[in-house]
Amino acid sequence: MKVGVVFCKCGTAITEKIDADQVQQRLKKLYPDVDFVTVDLACSEGGKEFVEAYLKDKGIDRMVISACSPRDHENTFKGCMHRAGRNPYLMQMVNAREQIAWVTADKVAATDKAVRYLDAAVRRVMLHDKLESKQLDICPDVLIIGAGPAGLKTALTLAESGRKVIIVEKTPVIGGMPVRYEDTFPKMECGPCMLEPIMGDILHGPHSADIELLTMAEVQGVVGSYGNFIVQIKQRPRYVDPHKCIGCGECTAPCPVSTKNPFNYNLDEKKAVGFTFAGALPNSVYIDPEACVRFKGESCQLCKDACPVEGAFVFDDKERVLERNVGAIAVMIGSEVYDCSRIPNLGYGKFPEVYNSVEFERILSSTGPTSGEIKSRTGKPPENVAIVHCVGSLDSKHKDYCSSVCCQAAFKFSHLIDKRVPTAKITHFFKELVVPGKEEFHLFHEAQNNTKTKLIRYGSIEELKVSGSGERISMEHPNGKGATEKTIFDMVVLCPAMIPAEDTAKVGKLLELTQDKAGFFDEMHGRMDSSLSKVKGVCLAGTCQAPGDIQRSINQGLAAAGTILSGLVPGRKLEIDPIKASVDAARCSGCRVCNSVCPYKAISFDPAKKISHVNEVLCMGCGTCVAACPVGVIKGNHFSNQEIMAEIDGVLS
Numbered sequence: 001m002k003v004g005v006v007f008c009k010c011g012t013a014i015t016e017k018i019d020a021d022q023v024q025q026r027l028k029k030l031y032p033d034v035d036f037v038t039v040d041l042a043c044s045e046g047g048k049e050f051v052e053a054y055l056k057d058k059g060i061d062r063m064v065i066s067a068c069s070p071r072d073h074e075n076t077f078k079g080c081m082h083r084a085g086r087n088p089y090l091m092q093m094v095n096a097r098e099q100i101a102w103v104t105a106d107k108v109a110a111t112d113k114a115v116r117y118l119d120a121a122v123r124r125v126m127l128h129d130k131l132e133s134k135q136l137d138i139c140p141d142v143l144i145i146g147a148g149p150a151g152l153k154t155a156l157t158l159a160e161s162g163r164k165v166i167i168v169e170k171t172p173v174i175g176g177m178p179v180r181y182e183d184t185f186p187k188m189e190c191g192p193c194m195l196e197p198i199m200g201d202i203l204h205g206p207h208s209a210d211i212e213l214l215t216m217a218e219v220q221g222v223v224g225s226y227g228n229f230i231v232q233i234k235q236r237p238r239y240v241d242p243h244k245c246i247g248c249g250e251c252t253a254p255c256p257v258s259t260k261n262p263f264n265y266n267l268d269e270k271k272a273v274g275f276t277f278a279g280a281l282p283n284s285v286y287i288d289p290e291a292c293v294r295f296k297g298e299s300c301q302l303c304k305d306a307c308p309v310e311g312a313f314v315f316d317d318k319e320r321v322l323e324r325n326v327g328a329i330a331v332m333i334g335s336e337v338y339d340c341s342r343i344p345n346l347g348y349g350k351f352p353e354v355y356n357s358v359e360f361e362r363i364l365s366s367t368g369p370t371s372g373e374i375k376s377r378t379g380k381p382p383e384n385v386a387i388v389h390c391v392g393s394l395d396s397k398h399k400d401y402c403s404s405v406c407c408q409a410a411f412k413f414s415h416l417i418d419k420r421v422p423t424a425k426i427t428h429f430f431k432e433l434v435v436p437g438k439e440e441f442h443l444f445h446e447a448q449n450n451t452k453t454k455l456i457r458y459g460s461i462e463e464l465k466v467s468g469s470g471e472r473i474s475m476e477h478p479n480g481k482g483a484t485e486k487t488i489f490d491m492v493v494l495c496p497a498m499i500p501a502e503d504t505a506k507v508g509k510l511l512e513l514t515q516d517k518a519g520f521f522d523e524m525h526g527r528m529d530s531s532l533s534k535v536k537g538v539c540l541a542g543t544c545q546a547p548g549d550i551q552r553s554i555n556q557g558l559a560a561a562g563t564i565l566s567g568l569v570p571g572r573k574l575e576i577d578p579i580k581a582s583v584d585a586a587r588c589s590g591c592r593v594c595n596s597v598c599p600y601k602a603i604s605f606d607p608a609k610k611i612s613h614v615n616e617v618l619c620m621g622c623g624t625c626v627a628a629c630p631v632g633v634i635k636g637n638h639f640s641n642q643e644i645m646a647e648i649d650g651v652l653s
């Protein structure tokens with residue numbers, strides 16, 4: 001064993017505080033056999049060449065490098081070790097810049113501290129084991145959960161790059177929330193039309209053979225880890241063969257059953273057989289077994305009789321459970337809106353003319369309950385409309401965050417009401433106005449400059465009180481001049497906070513994903529890695545990670561696809577870092593303390609053997625479990641108790 005200490009001066013950033021000559025002399029006294037060399041800017045090309053040559057020429061096989069933060073350059077110097085033919089894990093780094101020079105005012109104290117840190121590092125490097133990274137075979141296929149804008153963009157990008165993709169979508173249609181919007185901010189493009197090129201390519205494009213689309217499906221089990229997940233998918237029966245159905249819709253009219261239409265938030269009714277909405281993709285009808293009288297024992301088959309295609313109806317269709325092998329999973333299950341009835345003073349659920357934003361989107365849509373006509377339930381166009389922003393947002397009693405899209409949706413509504421009912425007066429009640437972005441401002445300006453539109457700030461949502469009788473509803477509200485007024489409105493549109501989708505906890509549990517305090521999926525890092533979850537191999541995109549608009553969801557989907565493409569390359573093995581924890585199976589008491597503390601969900605419990613086990617693909621080597629194990633039977637490679645104690649002795653010497 002030959003240990004060498006490389007001391008980087010880092011320009012003058014380190015040596016203006018630490019006396020390198022003194023450090024060398026004092027270290028030599030402690031370790032006469034340890035070599036010492038100084039170098040300027042070890043991270044530069046010349047510096048790296050110097051370090052490599054030094055290791056080779058002096059026969060150094062274990063290196064202590066005193067330089068800047070390991071975050072910046074640990075891998076740089078591991079590279080030097082590797083190129084010099086040394087095991088990169090026989091290296092220990094001392095952060096002499098951030099931890100000593102930048103934070104110690106006195107030169108003598110800084111030099112003294114440097115000697116102790118280097119003493120600690122020398123003790124520790126002598127105990128390091130040689131570690132080798134492992135290589136695993138991978139499956140390059142990808143599972144996408146959720147076929148909204150984020151999921152669709154991710155799927156198509158992956159398929160265009162030659163990957164096989166499986167899309168699991170819970171509903172009978174693809175497109176997510178935006179297929180409900182006839183117009184989207186900022187440019188008032190039609191939602192389904194805007195997504196059509198992606199949806200069309202998913203279904204019939206040049207790469208569609210690589211995409212398996214499973215609608216009416218949900219993931220019900222996941223085992224394995226990054227590179228090799230086995231996923232169980234449950235698919236509900238459609239009772240119509242989507243490959244045979246030509247989408248003519250002949251079967252719908254004869255159906256004798258009318259039932260509530262959840263796609264339009266129960267504002268109208270649908271038949272037991274039919275499309276989710278006109279133009280829905282895939283272009284195939286489905287039967288709702290809850291509504292169809294045939295599933296209640298009657299012999300009706302009017303739909304089948306009306307169908308011009310032999311074999312399109314499959315009344316004995318069954319639920320299927322499918323199994324797929326994938327290397328990565330992208331979770332993109334979107335979001336929903338806050339329940340406005342939790343703010344009783346707004347009258348939602350009590351007065352029929354009080355709508356939430358997603359219901360109003362359907363009223364605005366030509367495929368919605370009023371075919372896009374803005375009218376009250378009595379059939380009259382509204383004369384006076386109130387639009388309430390920030391419902392349940394920025395409010396510690398409800399959701400304390402801003403959903404970032406509600407104001408823009410509110411000004412979109414304003415624009416469309418003004419266009420379709422030019423006589424209508426509109427009042428926006430807002431707590432804060434949030435319209436960031438290079439294109440988003442114009443709808444706000446339009447409302448601001450419209451003489452029929454008023455904007456009034458309120459302080460707390462309790463200041464707005466909706467009451468009424470029959471068709472008339474009135475609202476008590478601040479008037480913007482310090483007083484309270486009561487105004488008659490014939491329509492109130494509430495813009496509630498975006499909240500995690502219904503299935504967030506369920507999907508999170510299946511994949512061991514954690515949720516933030518608002519309930520959205522936790523990302524690896526909110527700024528740097530918002531498309532990665534904390535579970536390796538599971539990506540996130542869209543509003544299941546945080547509220548946002550379509551642009552953000554699509555961009556995040558692209559980022560997720562990029563991450564998957566660069567990490568899982570067909571034919572290339574998955575290289576895993578050997579700094580891992582491992583459980584001594586013979587001594588594990590099975591208490592499972594480690595299972596709950598691991599932030600990367602890398603430890604599972606084997607109920608048959610009654611011991612815990614670390615999955616080395618998921619383990620990030622953080623050492624939390626090593627410290628938590630009450631019987632001390634988890635070892636951290638590179639962080640053994642012996643190494644840590646030797647290092648502490650050195651620092652305290």
Ligand SMILES: Cc1cc2nc3c(=O)[nH]c(=O)nc-3n(C[C@H](O)[C@H](O)[C@H](O)COP(=O)(O)OP(=O)(O)OC[C@H]3O[C@@H](n4cnc5c(N)ncnc54)[C@H](O)[C@@H]3O)c2cc1C
Pocket residue numbers: 145146147148149150151168169170171173174175176177178181183184185186217218219332333334335337357358361405409412498501503507541542543544548549550551553
């Ligand atoms: C009222 C309102 C108006 C808006 N208007 C605009 C606008 O004009 N312009 C704009 O840019 N943004 C707008 N937005 C924001 C926009 O809706 C979102 O940015 C976008 O829908 C997010 O896309 P996504 O793919 O993340 O999620 P979603 O669109 O919600 O899609 C998620 C998909 O996942 C599926 N899913 C859910 N759970 C499961 C499960 N367990 N298994 C399988 N699949 C599942 C869902 O069925 C859905 O198809 C608006 C939002 C609201 C609330």
Ligand code: SF4
Pocket residue numbers: 240244245246247248249250251252284285306307308309312313
């Ligand atoms: S009639 Fe047959 S082909 Fe036409 S939409 Fe219905 S199931 Fe499909």
Ligand code: SF4
Pocket residue numbers: 254255256257272273287291292293294295300301302303304
């Ligand atoms: S079997 Fe009868 S009730 Fe059922 S979907 Fe067909 S037409 Fe409607």
